[in-house]
Amino acid sequence: MAAVTDIDAAPRDRASRARALHWALAAALILVSLASLQVGATDVSLSNLAAKLAQGEALTRMDRVVLWDIRLPRLAMGGLVGAALAVSGAAMQGLFRNPLADPGIVGVGAGAGLGAILAIVLGGLLPPWVNTLTGNQLTPFAAFLGGWGSTLLLYRVATSHGHTSVATMLLAGIALGALAGAVSGILVYIADDTQLRDLTFWGLGSLAGASWAKVLTAGPMILLAPGAALTLGRGLNGLALGEATAAHIGVSVQRLKTIAILAVAAATGAAVAVSGGIGFVGIVVPHLLRLASGPDHRTLLLNSALLGAILLILADVIARVVIAPAELPIGIVTAVLGAPVFLWILLTRRGLADL
Amino acid sequence: MSFIAENIRVSYGNREALRGVSFNADPGAFTAIVGPNGSGKSTLLGAMTASLPHTGAVRLNGRDIAAMKPWELASERAVLPQAARLAFPFTVIEVVRLGLQSGTAGDRPEVPMQALSRVGLAHYANRTFQELSGGEAQRVMLARVLAQVWSPVEHGRPRWLLLDEPVSSLDIAHQLQVMEIARTFARAGGGVIAVMHDLNLTALFADRVAVLSEGQRLAFGTPAEVLTDETLSLAYGCELRVCSPPPAGVPYILPHAASA
Numbered sequence: 001m002a003a004v005t006d007i008d009a010a011p012r013d014r015a016s017r018a019r020a021l022h023w024a025l026a027a028a029l030i031l032v033s034l035a036s037l038q039v040g041a042t043d044v045s046l047s048n049l050a051a052k053l054a055q056g057e058a059l060t061r062m063d064r065v066v067l068w069d070i071r072l073p074r075l076a077m078g079g080l081v082g083a084a085l086a087v088s089g090a091a092m093q094g095l096f097r098n099p100l101a102d103p104g105i106v107g108v109g110a111g112a113g114l115g116a117i118l119a120i121v122l123g124g125l126l127p128p129w130v131n132t133l134t135g136n137q138l139t140p141f142a143a144f145l146g147g148w149g150s151t152l153l154l155y156r157v158a159t160s161h162g163h164t165s166v167a168t169m170l171l172a173g174i175a176l177g178a179l180a181g182a183v184s185g186i187l188v189y190i191a192d193d194t195q196l197r198d199l200t201f202w203g204l205g206s207l208a209g210a211s212w213a214k215v216l217t218a219g220p221m222i223l224l225a226p227g228a229a230l231t232l233g234r235g236l237n238g239l240a241l242g243e244a245t246a247a248h249i250g251v252s253v254q255r256l257k258t259i260a261i262l263a264v265a266a267a268t269g270a271a272v273a274v275s276g277g278i279g280f281v282g283i284v285v286p287h288l289l290r291l292a293s294g295p296d297h298r299t300l301l302l303n304s305a306l307l308g309a310i311l312l313i314l315a316d317v318i319a320r321v322v323i324a325p326a327e328l329p330i331g332i333v334t335a336v337l338g339a340p341v342f343l344w345i346l347l348t349r350r351g352l353a354d355l
Numbered sequence: 356m357s358f359i360a361e362n363i364r365v366s367y368g369n370r371e372a373l374r375g376v377s378f379n380a381d382p383g384a385f386t387a388i389v390g391p392n393g394s395g396k397s398t399l400l401g402a403m404t405a406s407l408p409h410t411g412a413v414r415l416n417g418r419d420i421a422a423m424k425p426w427e428l429a430s431e432r433a434v435l436p437q438a439a440r441l442a443f444p445f446t447v448i449e450v451v452r453l454g455l456q457s458g459t460a461g462d463r464p465e466v467p468m469q470a471l472s473r474v475g476l477a478h479y480a481n482r483t484f485q486e487l488s489g490g491e492a493q494r495v496m497l498a499r500v501l502a503q504v505w506s507p508v509e510h511g512r513p514r515w516l517l518l519d520e521p522v523s524s525l526d527i528a529h530q531l532q533v534m535e536i537a538r539t540f541a542r543a544g545g546g547v548i549a550v551m552h553d554l555n556l557t558a559l560f561a562d563r564v565a566v567l568s569e570g571q572r573l574a575f576g577t578p579a580e581v582l583t584d585e586t587l588s589l590a591y592g593c594e595l596r597v598c599s600p601p602p603a604g605v606p607y608i609l610p611h612a613a614s615a
Contacts (some may be wrong), residue, residue, distance in 0.1 A: 014446070097442035161408075237453055240442045244406045248436075249457035249503060251430030295443035 018299035020150055021292065023234030025306035029079070032313045038073045040068055069212070076219070077210035078316045079309040082281055084222045087229045087301055088264040088307020089282025093299050097259045098277075099290075102282040107150035107173045110180035112272040113203070115146020120198045121187045121272075135211040137214070139202065140273035145268030150176055155261055164257045203275035204329030207316050211272050218270040226266030226305045229312055233298030235261075240295070255337035278331050280338040281308050291345070311338075356416050357381050357430075358514055358546055359467050363411040365395075365403045373409070374570040381561070382546040385538055387557045390567035391591045396550040397437065399567065400519050402462035403548070405475030411416065416512050418552075425430050428458045432515035437550075439492040441484050447471065447495050450481040462492045467507050470498040470596060473536060475529075480504035489524040497521065507545025516540055518549040522556065534560045554608045558582055566590050 038045045049063060088103035096105060103109070119142035129140070154176060158169035180336070191199065235256040237245035247253050273280075286309045289300055315333040322328060365373040373395045380386035388396045401407035405420050406430065413420045415431055433454065441450065451467040471477045474494040478486070481555045487495060497518075504514040516579045517536060522530040530553070537561050541547045555577065557564055564581045566574040568590040574581045587595040587608070597606050 014449070025525075051360065099443070159409075231583065238457070241450075241453065242436070242440045245434070245436055245440075246403060246404060247425055248429065249454065250426035250433040252425050290443065292450065295445055296449065308506075 006119055010191035012293035015296060016301065018296060019292035020305060021303050022158075022306070024301070025303060025310065027031060029306055029313075032310050032317070033075055033079070036078070036313050036317050037067065037071050039317055040066065040188050040324075055138065061111050065233070066107075073212045074207050074210040075313060076215045077102055077262045077274060078313040080215070080222045081207070081275045081278065082308040082310070082312025084225050084271045084307040085131060085281040086285035086298070086304040086310070088268045089308075090286035090297070090301055090304040091225065091229045091236065091260050091264055092282070094232070095213045095257060095288055096170065097240060097242075098289060100283065103264055105170065105173060107154045107176050108147040108265050108268045108272065110173070110177040110267055110330040111150025111278070112143040112182055114150075114180040115142035115144070116147070116202050116273075116276075117184045117187050118142055118206060120202065121191045121195050134313050137217075139198075140214075140218075140330060144218075144269045144273040147270070147272060147348050148265055149179070151261065151265035151269070155258075164261070165252065166257070183354070201329060203331070204328075205278040205331030205334075206319075207275055207312075209275070209328060211270045214274050218324045221270035222267050222274075224263045226301075228263035229301040229305075232256060232260055233296070233301055236297040236301075276329075276331065278334055280342075281311060284338050284342050287309065287342070353354070356406075357414075358416075358515055358548060359412075359414045360399065360403050360419050361412045361414075363409050363413070365398050365402055365407055371401065372570055373551055375411070376567065376570070376572050376574065377411075378403075378565055378575070378593075380515075380533070380546055381568065382508075382515075383544055385541045385547045385560055386550065386563045386565070387549050387551045387556060387561035388555055388565045389565060389590075390573075394567040395565055395570045395589070397519055398570075400517055400548070400550050404428075404432070404517055404599060405579075423447070429503065430514075431499040431504075431512065432517055433458070435497055435500045435516070435518045435521055437519040439489075441492075444483045444485060447476065447482050447487070450484050450495055450607060451498045452504050453458060454502035455475070455505075456614045458503035464588050466502050467498070470502040470505070471495070473501060474498045475505040490526065493524050494519070494529065494533070497536070501510065501536070504545065507543040508547045509580070513544055513546050514545040515548065515549055518547065520552060522551075522553060534588065554582065554587070558606045558608070560564040578606060582608070 034046065038047065039255050043064050049059065049067070052059065085103060092101040092103055092105055095101070101285060119139040121202050123138045154169050154172050155164065157172045158165050188199065190195065204269045218296070235251045238251040239253070239256065241249070243253050286300060286304050290304045293299065293303070311334070312330070315330050317338065318337070319333045321327040360376065360378045362375045362377055363373050364371065364375055376395065376399055378399060383413055388399060388481050390396050398407060402409040403413050410446055415423070415428070420428060448471065451470055455466050466563070468477060468480065471480055476491065476494055476498065479491065483494065484495065500516065504516060507514055519556050521537065524561065525533060537547045537549060541562070561578055563576065564578050565572055566581055566586055573590050574586045582597050584596050589595065594612065595608060597608055599606055
């Protein structure tokens, strides 16, 4: 038997690197937040305001509206949505033991898309009180209901005798996605030109409609995933060994699955509802962090929340700046910048990507 | 303070894999479960680890496992699965730490390296698990399991190693090493229950042997009582002759005697 003396190197400590990343990412988040407040279609900026305050001038109404009513809620929304998408991605990848899983895998994407299309195309047929009830936010409301509803349905299908089969859920999700796609196709077919334009832009995603009302409505729901995920780290680590072994090392597997699926569905449902289809964040962010500091979910989930928020705020800044005073849908920015970077990483680190 | 299974029945669909098997293991002993493919060995272990739905009672150190929380079970017994699977590129030392965190030695950071040394893989601590060969991966999983129940006895209660074919992908030297580790654990007061395919290793290391066949217990006793021509030939459905070489006096199995 080998003696203790053959320990030739101290175990490399990726855990401390991951914890250092918490602080680095938090600092970066503050920086991009300041940048996000600084730039926009008007020349209101933090540096101008600081100069004005230093000279004893009062802030104009416009300064206040731009900063407080437009940029700040947009910043908050970007941070929340980015954090929710990235954490949900990391949690789903852990749950499905597959680095390609994303929040859409639990049916949120298909259901939310169908809900949004229904609202855009058929919303006009509803009695006016429905629109009043949802505060003129019928589309996000319907998207949330669609996403949450489809997840509950999939969860129900995949659960029997108190055991949820993630494989069944995945297969049922593909079936449901096909069905939602077909119904969406019918609706797209009967939609008029304005509605088609609305559909296209909804699908590309945007933070442009952000307001404090939206932040306060969707915020608590969006915070569910990051909040719940921070308690799931140990369980998801155990799940990497397979469901049976996770149970053997003391993980309450069914509880873990239920919390992860429902929290992720609620959070991404709300995030998709307020910001439309923003792809890619949920896959790229956890993958980058796994390369940087290892797959330990106890640190990966928090780091994903931070990096997700950073990337989405940054993408929103770019979306606002490149063709100012107009702006690009943010989904285009995340894909145009994210996809090449991701491809490059896959090419250079292929060995690890295979895992 | 034993591990007791009473009248266990397990069905896969319409097929009854275990038909009322009773089994018990004592701490301080290495108890082996042997039998042909499909005889219900791993199924019995699955029922005893609460990972398969079953009827009949399983008691661990005097408590019904159905009434124990996953973390309570994890602090009293560790389970080595047949296949070493792992998603995501964890390093070897990180895998062993997963075991440590689930047991009660969680406050002893030196344990994972000691566990790796015990299986002879301390120098692999920083490797990615997926780079390992099948045999190395299985030994790393054994180190993880050892880290989970590092002290064979804690607060006067024995802890248990449940091993499902622990030597299936190992070369002969490492087969002996792993069996030695398991026996050491038992000699220190812990309990070991292992599903075994290799009858010679079973004869060498086990204190008690249960022979399963077609979902039923055919025999249960010391190796000398159980590993007989008659029992084994019946269990495995081929003619086997058990022989004892002069020096050691331990039974060994000679397949050469089998007639086709």
